[in-house]
Amino acid sequence: xxxxxxxxxxxxxxxxxxxxxxxxxxxxxxxxxxxxxxxxxxxxxxxxxxxxxxxxxxxxxxxxxxxxxxxxxxxxxxxxxxxxxxxxxxxxxxxxxxxxxxxxxxxxxxxxxxxxxxxxxxxxxxxxxxxxxxxxxxxxxxxxxxxxxxxxxxxxxxxxxxxxxxxxxxxxxxxx
Amino acid sequence: xxxxxxxxxxxxxxxxxxxxxxxxxxxxxxxxxxxxxxxxxxxxxxxxxxxxxxxxxxxxxxxxxxxxxxxxxxxxxxxxxxxxxxxxxxxxxxxxxxxxxxx
Amino acid sequence: xxxxxxxxxxxxxxxxxxxxxxxxxxxxxxxxxxxxxxxxxxxxxxxxxxxxxxxxxxxxxxxxxxxxxxxxxxxxxxxxxxxxxxxxxxxxxxxxxxxxxxxxxxxxxxxxxxxxxxxxxxxxxxxxxxxxxxxxxxxxxxxxxxxxxxxxxxxxxxxxxxxxxxxxxxxxxxxxxxxxxxxxxxxxxxxxxxxxxxxxxxxxxxxxxxxxxxxxxxxxxxxxxxxxxxxxxxxxxxxxxxxxxxxxxxxxxxxxxxxxxxxxxxxxxxxxxxxxxxxxxxxxxxxxxxxxxxxxxxxxxxxxxxxxxxxxxxxxxxxxxxxxxxxxxxxxxxxxxxxxxxxxxxxxxxxxxxxxxxxxxxxxxxxxxxxxxxxxxxxxxxxxxxxxxxxxxxxxxxxxxxxxxxxxxxxxxxxxxxxxxxxxxxxxxxxxxxxxxxxxxxxxxxxxxxxxxxxxxxxxxxxxxxxxxxxxxxxxxxxxxxxxxxxxxxxxxxxxxxxxxxxxxxxxxxxxxxxxxxxxxxxxxxxxxxxxxxxxxxxxxxxxxxxxxxxxxxxxxxxxxxxxxxxxxxxxxxxxxxxxxxxxxxxxxxxxxxxxxxxxxxxxxxxxxxxxxxxxxxxxxxx
Numbered sequence: 001x002x003x004x005x006x007x008x009x010x011x012x013x014x015x016x017x018x019x020x021x022x023x024x025x026x027x028x029x030x031x032x033x034x035x036x037x038x039x040x041x042x043x044x045x046x047x048x049x050x051x052x053x054x055x056x057x058x059x060x061x062x063x064x065x066x067x068x069x070x071x072x073x074x075x076x077x078x079x080x081x082x083x084x085x086x087x088x089x090x091x092x093x094x095x096x097x098x099x100x101x102x103x104x105x106x107x108x109x110x111x112x113x114x115x116x117x118x119x120x121x122x123x124x125x126x127x128x129x130x131x132x133x134x135x136x137x138x139x140x141x142x143x144x145x146x147x148x149x150x151x152x153x154x155x156x157x158x159x160x161x162x163x164x165x166x167x168x169x170x171x172x173x174x175x176x
Numbered sequence: 177x178x179x180x181x182x183x184x185x186x187x188x189x190x191x192x193x194x195x196x197x198x199x200x201x202x203x204x205x206x207x208x209x210x211x212x213x214x215x216x217x218x219x220x221x222x223x224x225x226x227x228x229x230x231x232x233x234x235x236x237x238x239x240x241x242x243x244x245x246x247x248x249x250x251x252x253x254x255x256x257x258x259x260x261x262x263x264x265x266x267x268x269x270x271x272x273x274x275x276x277x278x279x
Numbered sequence: 280x281x282x283x284x285x286x287x288x289x290x291x292x293x294x295x296x297x298x299x300x301x302x303x304x305x306x307x308x309x310x311x312x313x314x315x316x317x318x319x320x321x322x323x324x325x326x327x328x329x330x331x332x333x334x335x336x337x338x339x340x341x342x343x344x345x346x347x348x349x350x351x352x353x354x355x356x357x358x359x360x361x362x363x364x365x366x367x368x369x370x371x372x373x374x375x376x377x378x379x380x381x382x383x384x385x386x387x388x389x390x391x392x393x394x395x396x397x398x399x400x401x402x403x404x405x406x407x408x409x410x411x412x413x414x415x416x417x418x419x420x421x422x423x424x425x426x427x428x429x430x431x432x433x434x435x436x437x438x439x440x441x442x443x444x445x446x447x448x449x450x451x452x453x454x455x456x457x458x459x460x461x462x463x464x465x466x467x468x469x470x471x472x473x474x475x476x477x478x479x480x481x482x483x484x485x486x487x488x489x490x491x492x493x494x495x496x497x498x499x500x501x502x503x504x505x506x507x508x509x510x511x512x513x514x515x516x517x518x519x520x521x522x523x524x525x526x527x528x529x530x531x532x533x534x535x536x537x538x539x540x541x542x543x544x545x546x547x548x549x550x551x552x553x554x555x556x557x558x559x560x561x562x563x564x565x566x567x568x569x570x571x572x573x574x575x576x577x578x579x580x581x582x583x584x585x586x587x588x589x590x591x592x593x594x595x596x597x598x599x600x601x602x603x604x605x606x607x608x609x610x611x612x613x614x615x616x617x618x619x620x621x622x623x624x625x626x627x628x629x630x631x632x633x634x635x636x637x638x639x640x641x642x643x644x645x646x647x648x649x650x651x652x653x654x655x656x657x658x659x660x661x662x663x664x665x666x667x668x669x670x671x672x673x674x675x676x677x678x679x680x681x682x683x684x685x686x687x688x689x690x691x692x693x694x695x696x697x698x699x700x701x702x703x704x705x706x707x708x709x710x711x712x713x714x715x716x717x718x719x720x721x722x723x724x725x726x727x728x729x730x731x732x733x734x735x736x737x738x739x740x741x742x743x744x745x746x747x748x749x750x751x752x753x754x755x756x757x758x759x760x761x762x763x764x765x766x767x768x769x770x771x772x773x774x775x776x777x778x779x780x781x782x783x784x785x786x787x788x789x790x791x792x793x794x795x796x797x798x799x800x801x802x803x804x805x806x807x808x809x810x811x812x813x814x815x816x817x818x819x820x821x822x823x824x825x826x827x828x829x830x831x832x833x834x835x836x837x838x839x840x841x842x843x844x845x846x847x848x849x850x851x852x853x854x855x856x857x858x859x860x861x862x863x864x865x866x867x868x869x870x871x872x873x874x875x876x877x878x879x880x881x882x883x884x885x886x887x888x889x890x891x892x893x894x895x896x897x898x899x900x901x902x
Contacts, residue, residue: 018192
C-alpha cells in the first residue's frame with residue numbers, strides 16, 4: 001500500500017516535471033522541470049530495488065548532465081524566453097495527435113501477445129546492490145564496459161577538439 | 177482495495193514520459209529544450225529496462241540502464257559542444273534556421 | 280528425269296541470286312546470257328518428261344521434296360501431270376525467248392544485271408506456282424509471283440508513275456490474296472489437308488454445295504486479282520510502266536494466267552458449285568466486253584495491248600465458268616504466244632521510235648521494220664480469230680463451249696461474239712495506225728529494224744502463233760486428250776455435233792472479218808478520223824474506274840491511316856511523355872518533405888514509429 005502511495009506521488013511529480021519541461025517558455029524552467037523528473041525517477045528505481053541505478057541516476061543525470069545543461073543555457077544567453085510566434089499552423093495539434101498516438105501504440109503493444117510481460121510481480125528475489133551489479137558489469141559484460149570507457153574518452157576528446165579547433169570564432173574572447 | 181503496483185504501471189508511466197519527450201522534440205524550437213526532451217526519452221527507456229529487470233528477476237536490465245546512462249552522458253557532452261559551437265556563430269537558438277540541408 | 284524436275288525451279292533461283300549479288304561484276308551482256316541459259320536449260324529438262332505424256336506412256340507423278348509444315352501435314356511436293364507440264368513448257372519456253380529479247384532491249388540500262396535477276400526470280404516463282412502439288416506450295420508461288428511483278432513493274436523506280444504502278448499492282452493483288460487465304464482456310468477446315476490429290480479425290484463426297492460455292496467464289500476472287508478481272512483489273516493498264524519485256528512475260532503470257540491456271544487446277548471444286556460457274560462466266564464476259572470497249576479508244580500502243588490482255592483473260596475465265604476447262608487452257612496457251620509476240624513487237628516498235636508510244640505519231644513503219652511488221656501481222660490475225668491462225672481455234676472452242684450450255688447462256692455467247700468483233704476492230708486499228716498509212720513521226724526519230732536478239736524471238740513466236748492452232752481442231756482434239764489426265768472426272772461440254780461446230784466457227788469468223796474490214800476502211804485512209812470528245816474521252820479514261828476507287832476506297836483508307844497516325848502521336852507518344860511528366864510532378868510534389876527542418880524529420884520519425892509498432896503487433900498476432 002505504501003508502495004502505491006509513493007508510486008502515485010512520484011509518478012505525478014515525474015509527469016508534472018515533463019509537462020513543465022515542454023510547456024515552459026523560459027528554458028531554465030524547462031531544465032528545472034526535467035531535473036525534478038529525474039529525481040522522481042530515481043525514487044522509482046529505488047522502489048524497483050535498483051539501488052545502484054538510482055544512485056547513479058542522481059549523481060550522473062541530475063548532478064552532471066542537468067548541471068551541464070543549465071550551464072550551457074546560461075552561457076548561450078537563452079535564459080530569456082524565446083518567441084513563440086511563427087509556428088506552423090496546426091503544429092500543436094499534430095504534435096498532440098502524434099504523441100497520443102505513440103502512447104496508445106506503445107500501450108497497446110504492451111498488452112499484445114508477443115510481449116511476455118506478466119502481471120506477477122515481486123516473485124523473484126532481486127537485489128540491486130552494487131555488488132551484484134558490479135559482478136555482472138565486470139564479469140559478463142566486460143567488453144561492453146570497456147567499450148563504453150572508450151566511448152567516453154572519445155567523446156571527451158571530441159568535445160575538446162570541437163571547442164578548440166571548431167567553427168571559427170567571431171570574437172576572441174569566447175572560449176569554453 | 178487490494179491494489180498492487182505491477183510492472184505494467186511502470187511501463188505505462190515510461191510510455192507516457194516517452195510520448196511527452198516526443199512531443200517536446202516536435203513542439204519546441206529551442207535546441208537545448210529539444211535536447212532535453214531527448215534526455216527525457218532516454219530516461220523513460222531506463223525506467224522500462226529496470227522495471228522489466230525487476231519483473232524477470234534478471235540483473236541485466238539494470239546493467240543495460242547503466243550503459244544507457246553512460247552513453248547518454250557522452251552524448252550530452254558532445255551534443256552540447258556542437259550546439260555551443262553552432263550558436264557561437266549564429267547567436268540564435270532557433271533550430272528552424274538550421275535548414276540548409278533542405279532538399 | 281522426272282525426279283529431277285525440281286531443278287527447273289532451283290536453277291533460275293540460283294542464277295537470280297548470282298545476278299543479284301555478283302551481277303555488277305559479271306556485267307552486261309554476260310549476266311543476260313547466263314539468265315537466258317537459266318531458263319532455257321529448264322525448258323530442255325522439262326521437254327523429256329512431257330513427251331511421256333504425249334505418247335500416253337507416263338502417268339501423273341508426285342515428286343516429294345521435303346516436309347514443310349509437319350503440324351498441318353503440308354509437304355513440299357511437285358505434281359507433274361500434263362497440265363503442269365504444259366504450263367512449265369510455256370513459262371520456260373516463252374520466258375527463254377523473252378530473256379533473249381531483253382538482252383537487246385535492255386541494252387545500256389545501268390541496272391541490266393538486276394533486271395535479269397528479277398526475271399529469273401519470276402520464272403522460278405511461276406514454276407513453283409505451276410508445279411505445286413498442294414494449295415500451300417501454290418500460295419507460296421502465288422505470293423512470290425506478285426512480289427516479282429512488283430519488282431519488275433517498278434524497275435525504273437525513279438519514275439514516280441512506275442513506283443506507283445508497282446504499288447498499285449501489289450496492293451490490288453493483295454485483295455485477291457485474301458480470297459486465296461480464306462479459301463485455303465475453308466479447304467483445310469473441310470478436308471484437313473491442302474493436298475490436291477486428296478482433295479480432288481474426295482471432294483464430291485465431302486463438300487456440301489454451299490461450302491463448295493464459298494470456296495470457289497473465294498478462289499475466283501483470288502483469280503480476279505491475278506488475272507485482272509472486274510473489279511480487280513485496274514492494276515494491269517498501269518503496269519505498262521514496266522519495261523516491255525516485263526509486260527510481255529508477266530502481263531501477257533504467264534503471271535496473269537496464274538488465276539486461270541489455278542481455277543483449272545481446281546476444276547473438281549468448280550464442278551460442284553454451278554452457281555459460282557455462272558458468276559465466273561458472267562464476270563468473265565463482262566470483263567472481256569468492257570476491256571474491249573476501252574481498248575478501242577486508247578492511244579498508247581501498250582495500253583491497247585494491256586486492255587486486250589484483260590479482255591482475252593475474260594475469255595479464259597468465261598471458259599472456266601462454263602466448264603470448258605481444256606478450252607480455256609488452250610486459249611491460255613495460244614494467247615501466251617501471240618500476246619507475247621504482240622508485246623515484243625510493240626517493244627521493237629517503241630525501241631525503233633526511241634521511246635515513242637503514241638500511235639498517233641507512228642504510221643508507215645512497215646517499210647522500215649519488215650520483220651516486226653510480218654510477225655506482228657501474224658499475231659494480229661491470230662488474236663482477231665482468223666482461220667487458220669491459233670487464236671481462231673482457241674477462241675472458237677470457248678465460244679462453242681458457252682453455246683453448248685443453252686438457255687440463258689446464249690446471251691453470254693452473243694456478248695462473247697460482240698467482244699470478238701471489238702477485238703478484231705481495235706487490233707486492226709492498232710496494226711494499221713502503226714504500220715500502214717503515212718508516216719507521222721516527229722523529226723529526229725529514225726526508225727530501224729531491231730537487232731537479232733530481238734527479232735529472232737519474234738520469229739520463233741510467230742511460228743508458234745501460226746501453227747499452234749492445229750494442235751486442237753475440233754476434228755482432232757489432241758490438246759484435249761493431252762490434258763485428259765488432269766481433268767479426269769470433270770464434265771465436258773456436250774451436245775456439240777460436228778455440224779454445229781462448223782456453223783459456230785463460221786459465225787465467229789464472219790464476225791471477226793467484219794471487225795477487220797470496218798477498222799481497215801476507217802483507219803487506212805489519208806486523213807485519220809478524229810477520236811475525241813464524248814464517249815471517246817470516257818473510254819480513253821477507262822470510264823474513270825480508277826477515280827471511283829480513289830474516291831471510295833483509297834481516300835477513306837488514307838484518312839483512316841492518318842487518323843491512326845495522329846492517335847499514335849497523341850495517345851501513345853503522349854502516354855510515354857505523360858509518364859515522364861507524371862513522375863516529375865510526383866517528385867516536385869514530394870519535395871517539401873525534405874524541408875531541412877529537424878523537427879519535420881522528427882515528426883516523420885515519430886509517425887513512422889507508430890505505424891511500425893501497430894504493424895508489428897498486427898502481424899505478430901493481433902490485439
